[in-house]
Amino acid sequence: MAQNPARRAALTDAAIDVLADQGARGLTFRAVDLRAGVPAGTASNYFANRDDLLHQTARHIHHRLTPDPVIIGELLRAPRDRALVTALMHDLVRRIDAERSGYLAMLELRLEATRRPEVRAQLTATVREQLEANIAYHLDEGFPGDRETVVTLYLAMTGLLVEHLTLPDVLGTEALPALVDTLVARTVPEA
């Protein structure tokens, strides 16, 4: 396996764009090489097979969707109340809007997981790890609510993001900030 980290990142970035633009069926080594503008055969030096490419792409998406520590550090100076949870959810929507391709690629990977058991096993581990980390963070930091609060908010935000990214006019882009406020107000205790 070739080991140039910048090139590996460029290939997984290209894989995200191919997934978002063409769907999982369009994701081949050849399409990734083309998209990344590298010589034919490059991707096959970095990934053992297509499932390995899908797996590394999923991890790369999660990495790209990670919060900016500076923004989060600023936000976390505030008390651990519902208003802070609301601010964190607005930051999440902002990040997803900036990483639209990444989130759409993740939805493509979820659908590919229904067809390929290996993809499903690896993606399940990645998503579960992320959800458990969110729950532990919420409880350890003393945010209001319990485990079910985090799961309920996670599912409502998932629904919101799927709707917003795929059919934005159903909820209306202009109504989105108020809707985020509502989801938090309806699912998270005040303090």
Added chain:
Amino acid sequence: MAQNPARRAALTDAAIDVLADQGARGLTFRAVDLRAGVPAGTASNYFANRDDLLHQTARHIHHRLTPDPVIIGELLRAPRDRALVTALMHDLVRRIDAERSGYLAMLELRLEATRRPEVRAQLTATVREQLEANIAYHLDEGFPGDRETVVTLYLAMTGLLVEHLTLPDVLGTEALPALVDTLVARTVPEA
């Protein structure tokens, strides 16, 4: 356009299976003819073009996901309280489990909507109409809560169904009924 309604339904059923199995990129007239076991060229007699096929398939999915009036009639003898909303959400999960391909095909259509403005416009109208009908029904029937209650529950259930159908082991199939109870309890007032 050919007008045999049973054959049209068989073709859109086949389109749903192709979407769920192969993704939007796999959906061609030829793939639909093959899947439906009809002579090559049949689908092109029933649909003006691929977007028309996608649109009619979306409407057919919504039709297949419609509640059974007998089951709903039974449920609706109960008072309009949170317990009844919970029972209706359990019925929704049951229907989606029985129409797994239909719901996965709908997710494929949502992703296709991000690539094709015509698909997006038509799917937006279908989904918005459905959501507005749900809201009106909830309020007219005197179920507890307001418009925001229905939207919050709709988004949380969307998140639950996407997670359950694509990566069922993240939440755990055995935990699903209790999770539906939790989502309703956390978003819908008691009565």
